[in-house]
Amino acid sequence: MDRVVQPWAWKDDYFDFIHIRYLFGAIKDWNALVKEAYRCCAPGGWVQSAEADVRFRSDDGSTELEPIFKTYQKLFEEGSRIIGNPFFVHELQQKAFEQASFTDIKTMDYKFPVGGWPKDPKLAAIGQFVQTTLENDLEGYTLMMWQDVCKWPEDEYQVALMSLRKAIRNPKVHSYMTVRYVYSRK
Numbered sequence: 523m524d525r526v527v528q529p530w531a532w533k534d535d536y537f538d539f540i541h542i543r544y545l546f547g548a549i550k551d552w553n554a555l556v557k558e559a560y561r562c563c564a565p566g567g568w569v570q571s572a573e574a575d576v577r578f579r580s581d582d583g584s585t586e587l588e589p590i591f592k593t594y595q596k597l598f599e600e601g602s603r604i605i606g607n608p609f610f611v612h613e614l615q616q617k618a619f620e621q622a623s624f625t626d627i628k629t630m631d632y633k634f635p636v637g638g639w640p641k642d643p644k645l646a647a648i649g650q651f652v653q654t655t656l657e658n659d660l661e662g663y664t665l666m667m668w669q670d671v672c673k674w675p676e677d678e679y680q681v682a683l684m685s686l687r688k689a690i691r692n693p694k695v696h697s698y699m700t701v702r703y704v705y706s707r708k
Contacts, residue, residue, distance in 0.1 A: 527554040530562050538567040546573045547602070547609040556618035563708045569624070570705035571615050576663075578636065578689075578697045585697050588689035593682060594664075597674070601667040615704040624706035633698040636690055652699070657687050 527549060540559045549555055559569045576598050578591040585591050598609040608614060612631075619627045635649030636656065656663075660683055668674050668682075689695060 526558070527551050528558075530558045532562045534561055535564040535567075536562045538564050540567070540569045542569070542571040544572070544574060546576070546611045547598070547605075547607050549611075550607050552608075552611060552614040552618040553621045556615075556622045556624075560622040560624060560708060565708055568705060568707050569619075570703060571619075572701060572703045573611050573615055575612055575700045575702070576609055578699065579633075580696050580698065582696055584695045587695055588685075588692060590682065590685040590689045591697070594686060597664060597667055597672060601671045604671050612700070612702045615702060619704055619706055624708065627704060627706045630703045632701045632703070634701060636697045636699060637693070637695070639693065639696045649698075653690055656690055660686060 526545070540563055542555065542559065545555075556569070556571070563569050577595050578585050578588075580586075602609045616627065616629055634652050635645050637653045638646045638650045640646045640649055664683070665679075668679050669676060690697075
């Protein structure tokens with residue numbers, strides 16, 4: 523689908539499961555998107571939305587050791603204002619489901635550690651994977667936003683990337699990102 527907030531080509535009650543994922547920053551009107559999902563979902567079917575939050579968080583305050591995390595967040599806050607599409611959509615997900623007339627809406631939040639700092643071996647492995655993914659994909663996440671949207675100084679971009687990679691690798695930082703799942707049955 524090219525324009526998910528436009529009327530969908532499918533008839534009413536067509537799908538028994540609709541999964542919406544990682545569209546943060548791409549959708550202006552979350553209410554319109556979920557309303558179309560509701561229309562196209564068959565009675566008894568499910569609609570699920572899974573969206574990440576780009577903020578680096580920590581329960582122990584250790585993200586404060588790395589100011590670049592605030593710069594990263596500011597990049598997406600400013601870019602969001604400029605393009606008019608929200609990047610921080612966790613609250614919008616729930617409201618969009620309510621607006622679309624879903625009932626018995628469930629919300630689940632997950633923390634994904636960044637790095638191998640968790641004591642639990644499974645979470646440490648997940649954290650290593652998330653860290654590697656972030657380190658390898660930072661340009662893909664940030665280049666357009668930095669240069670084209672926010673028009674921040676290009677000469678500072680590579681320095682910011684190096685600082686962010688260093689911060690992600692810092693073993694004293696116990697950071698994580700969150701993903702929210704919102705789902706309901708029609």
